[in-house]
Amino acid sequence: xxxxxxxxxxxxxxxxxxxxxxxxxxxxxxxxxxxxxxxxxxxxxxxxxxxxxxxxxxxxxxxxxxxxxxxxxxxxxxxxxxxxxxxxxxxxxxxxxxxxxxxxxxxxxxxxxxxxxxxxxxxxxxxxxxxxxxxxxxxxxxxxxxxxxxxxxxxxxxxxxxxxxxxxxxxxxxxxxxxxxxxxxxxxxxxxxxxxxxxxxxxxxxxxxxxxxxxxxxxxxxxxxxxxxxxxxxxxxxxxxxxxxxxxxxxxxxxxxxxxxxxxxxxxxxxxxxxxxxxxxxxxxxxxxxxxxxxxxxxxxxxxxxxxxxxxxxxxxxxxxxxxxxxxxxxxxxxxxxxxxxxxxxxxxxxxxxxxxxxxxxxxxxxxxxxxxxxxxxxxxxxxxxxxxxxxxxxxxxxxxxxxxxxxxxxxxxxxxxxxxxxxxxxxxxxxxxxxxxxxxxxxxxxxxxxxxxxxxxxxxxxxxxxxxxxxxxxxxxxxxxxxxxxxx
Amino acid sequence: xxxxxxxxxxxxxxxxxxxxxxxxxxxxxxxxxxxxxxxxxxxxxxxxxxxxxxxxxxxxxxxxxxxxxxxxxxxxxxxxxxx
Numbered sequence: 001x002x003x004x005x006x007x008x009x010x011x012x013x014x015x016x017x018x019x020x021x022x023x024x025x026x027x028x029x030x031x032x033x034x035x036x037x038x039x040x041x042x043x044x045x046x047x048x049x050x051x052x053x054x055x056x057x058x059x060x061x062x063x064x065x066x067x068x069x070x071x072x073x074x075x076x077x078x079x080x081x082x083x084x085x086x087x088x089x090x091x092x093x094x095x096x097x098x099x100x101x102x103x104x105x106x107x108x109x110x111x112x113x114x115x116x117x118x119x120x121x122x123x124x125x126x127x128x129x130x131x132x133x134x135x136x137x138x139x140x141x142x143x144x145x146x147x148x149x150x151x152x153x154x155x156x157x158x159x160x161x162x163x164x165x166x167x168x169x170x171x172x173x174x175x176x177x178x179x180x181x182x183x184x185x186x187x188x189x190x191x192x193x194x195x196x197x198x199x200x201x202x203x204x205x206x207x208x209x210x211x212x213x214x215x216x217x218x219x220x221x222x223x224x225x226x227x228x229x230x231x232x233x234x235x236x237x238x239x240x241x242x243x244x245x246x247x248x249x250x251x252x253x254x255x256x257x258x259x260x261x262x263x264x265x266x267x268x269x270x271x272x273x274x275x276x277x278x279x280x281x282x283x284x285x286x287x288x289x290x291x292x293x294x295x296x297x298x299x300x301x302x303x304x305x306x307x308x309x310x311x312x313x314x315x316x317x318x319x320x321x322x323x324x325x326x327x328x329x330x331x332x333x334x335x336x337x338x339x340x341x342x343x344x345x346x347x348x349x350x351x352x353x354x355x356x357x358x359x360x361x362x363x364x365x366x367x368x369x370x371x372x373x374x375x376x377x378x379x380x381x382x383x384x385x386x387x388x389x390x391x392x393x394x395x396x397x398x399x400x401x402x403x404x405x406x407x408x409x410x411x412x413x414x415x416x417x418x419x420x421x422x423x424x425x426x427x428x429x430x431x432x433x434x435x436x437x438x439x440x441x442x443x444x445x446x447x448x449x450x451x452x453x454x455x456x457x458x459x460x461x462x463x464x465x466x467x468x469x470x471x472x473x474x475x476x477x478x479x480x481x482x483x484x485x486x487x488x489x
Numbered sequence: 490x491x492x493x494x495x496x497x498x499x500x501x502x503x504x505x506x507x508x509x510x511x512x513x514x515x516x517x518x519x520x521x522x523x524x525x526x527x528x529x530x531x532x533x534x535x536x537x538x539x540x541x542x543x544x545x546x547x548x549x550x551x552x553x554x555x556x557x558x559x560x561x562x563x564x565x566x567x568x569x570x571x572x
Contacts, residue, residue, distance in 0.1 A: 002497050004546035005562050015561040173558040250559035254552075258564035261519055264500050264552055271556045310559065364564070379567045387562035443555065 005387040016174035019087040021395040024181025026083075027424050028399050031185075034420030035406075035413045039063045041420050043079070045072040045110070046427035049141060051119040051131040057110075060423040076431070077106055087174075094168055101169025105442075109148055109434035116144020124330055138331070142323035142430075145316065145437045152441015153279070163442050170439035172312035179432035180315065180346060181395035185425035186339060188403025189418060197485050198404070200340070204482070208302060208347035211478040215306050216355065218470050219246035223462045231458045235371070236262040239363070241270050241455065245462050247359065248352045249274040249309030255356050255388050259364035260371075272448045273459050278313035279444040281463070286320040290328055297325050297336060298482040301344030303475035307468050311349060312436050318345025319433055340484035348475075350393055357388035492544035492567065498522075499551045507545050519566075527570050536572040543568045 005011055012018045031041045042061020050056040059065060059072040067075060081102060088098040116122060119131040122141045128134060137143075156163045163170075191198040223246055227238035236257075243256035250271040257267035285308065289300040304321055308314040322341040329336050364380040403421065407414050449456050496507040505522045506515045514529045516522030526543065530536050547563040 002546075003549040004497060005549070005565065006495075006544075006546055011561050016558045017561050167555075171558050250556055254556065254560035254563065258547065258562065261564060261566070263502075264563070265502065268553050268556060271559070379569075381565055381567060384562070384565065387565070388560070391561075 005383075008383065008386060010387070013090050014092060015391075016091065016171060017177060017391045019091060020174055020177030020181055020392040023083060023087065023178045024184075024392070024395040025398065027428060028181070028185055028402075028421075031420030031424040032406075032417065034418075035416045037416070039419055039423075041423040041428075043067060043072055043075045044423050044427045044431070045069065045076040046430070047113050047117045047141060047144070049117050049119050049122045049127070049131070050114075051133065056114040056117060060427040061419065073110065077103075080106075080431075088169075097168035099169075101166035104166045105169055105435055105438050108151055109431070109438050112148035112151055112438070113141075113144035113430075113434045116147050117141040124327065138327060140323040140327045142319055145319055145323075145434060148434050148437040149282070149316065149441045152438040153444060154441075156442040156444050157446055160445070163445075167442065170442045172436045172439040172443065173310070175432045175436040175439060176312040176315045177390075177392035179429045179436065180311070180350070181392055181399060182425050182429035182432070183339075183343070183346065184396035184399030185403055185421050186429065187343060188400045188407075189421055189425060190337070190339070190343075191400070191404050192407035192414060194485065197337075200482070200485060201343075201400075204298070204340075204344055204347050204479075207478040207482065208305070208344070209351045211302055211474050212306065212348050212351040212355065214478075215471055215474045216247065216352075216359070218474070219467060222466050222470075226462060226466070227458060231454060233455075233458070236260060237266055237270075240266045241273075241458070243359075244270045244274045245277075245309065245459055245467060248311070248349065248356055249278060249313075251310075251353070251390070252356050252359075255360035256363060258388075259360040259384075260367040269452065269455070273452060273455055274309050275313075276444060276446055276449055277459055277463065278309045279440065279446075281308045282313045282317045282320070282440075286317055286324055289321060290324040294325065294328050294332075296476070296480075297329070297341045297484055298344045299472070299475045299479045300325065301341040302348050302479045303468075303472040305345040305348030306352070306471035306475060307463075308345075311353065312440050314345055314349045315342070315433065316437055316440060318342040321345065335487040336484040337487055344479070344482075350390075350396065353390040354393060356390070357385045360388050361385045491542065493539075493541040494543045496543060496545050497548050498545040498566070499548050507543075523568055523570065526568070527572060530570060530572045539572055541570045541572060543570055 033040055039061050042059060042064045044060045045057050046060040047057050057069040059067050085095055085099055089095050119133055120136045121139055121143055123131050123136050124138050128136060187201055191201045220242055224238055224242045227233040227241055239260055240253050240257045240262055244253035253267040253270045293300055300321060301318060304317050305314055308317045319342050325341055326336050326338055361384055368380055406417060496509045498507045504515050504517045505519060507522060512529055514522055514526035516525050544567055546565045549563055
């Protein structure tokens with residue numbers, strides 16, 4: 001069946017992007033029923049730091065405590081399997097294969113996440129006594145995400161037939177976009193917690209937009225020139241490659257290739273590079289930033305958003321950075337609120353995603369009217385901007401502003417609103433993060449770099465000598481001095 | 490995006506192909522495709538002397554499945570063809 005975007009509503013039923021919005025807003029809406037006393041989302045399983053087996057997870061709401069961890073585990077599985085399978089059906093995936101793959105990913109993700117929450121791994125020093133331990137790594141509970149990523153990488157690189165068997169369900173972009181919509185709820189609730197947090201969220205959004213715009217203008221021409229002059233890439237290859245590494249990875253490669261009407265093989269090969277390099281960045285950068293600049297949390301987060309390509313890898317890197325930096329600061333007696341560093345990483349990425357459509361449209365005009373001039377013969381429909389617009393951003397912004405609007409208009413319902421919102425914005429979001437980590441690992445086959453020598457070298461050189469330093473400099477210029485609100489502030 | 494003719498465009502690895510139930514044109518480059526489309530329309534008859542606006546929507550389902558989750562759109566183009 002053909003997939004053509006013809007009308008403004010094309011793709012609403014069968015793209016991952018829109019399904020992230022439907023899953024996000026659907027569960028947000030159900031969560032809001034807590035305002036009227038109906039908690040219909042508290043069955044969601046959430047992890048807890050544990051030392052005694054069986055206490056590793058609980059239902060997210062006390063109203064569902066009778067389910068116990070296993071009942072909650074099964075309920076969570078059933079609900080999400082049904083919901084995501086409906087999405088898979090409309091996205092024309094093989095639903096049977098999807099359910100099998102989803103089940104494997106679900107079990108792997110929760111197992112890794114629970115292991116990561118083992119007290120000897122996760123518990124902070126001030127909680128050793130509570131768990132009856134005398135030592136521990138104090139890495140924080142999100143270490144489970146790293147374990148999930150490593151397990152995924154092992155499967156993707158050493159058990160390739162098994163990776164192929166489950167890959168129908170490996171949809172890191174879908175999972176992370178759904179999680180980002182839930183992050184909108186988180187940002188909304190953080191914003192209503194205090195005037196400081198609200199102001200900080202807005203400041204973060206504005207600084208992120210400015211930084212992203214400046215970084216764009218520097219990355220693209222520099223890498224295009226390097227690709228054309230030094231690496232002698234053909235014009236089409238240089239443009240697609242350049243957008244892939246400079247802007248937002250795979251989606252920018254596809255948008256640019258489409259804009260300049262490049263052969264589809266070009267974005268496919270560039271995307272392979274992007275995905276593999278994003279994995280390397282995801283593993284290396286959080287630890288590097290934490291070690292080198294432990295007192296620049298928001299700068300680090302914003303730089304991460306501009307350096308690590310693809311939404312999934314950036315969100316994953318942001319989550320690890322958040323966990324590492326908050327734990328590092330806590331060890332020095334500074335208690336930053338969680339998730340602001342992650343928000344900084346995602347804010348720049350979301351702006352980048354928004355700009356892709358506009359940038360691709362400008363490139364399309366340039367290509368049609370200047371590079372491959374065909375006067376009066378072809379035109380670029382303005383609707384191209386809408387078709388390339390990341391729709392999950394609409395869900396993210398809707399959740400963020402809805403929570404703030406409800407809290408402003410009816411402040412008396414904030415407490416009840418948070419009952420449902422807390423189950424959605426934290427445990428559900430984190431579960432989709434965990435699913436993203438495993439899927440990313442499974443899809444990252446490093447052997448695909450073979451045969452891409454010159455392009456791989458250009459990618460590495462651009463990343464180390466252009467993208468990473470400029471991203472950090474720009475992030476520092478626009479975010480220097482910004483600090484996450486302190487716990488209790 | 491009003492058009493006189495709607496077509497689906499794909500790339501088979503060697504050339505661009507635009508088609509609908511009645512017409513098919515191909516070319517190694519897009520200008521070659523457009524020239525072939527003009528010839529095809531002349532051969533088809535019924536369009537002589539007219540300037541037609543042809544919509545070509547890229548069939549996204551022809552991209553590799555694993556990268557489709559990253560972006561939902563490749564490109565659409567509107568081409569004016571003098572028959």
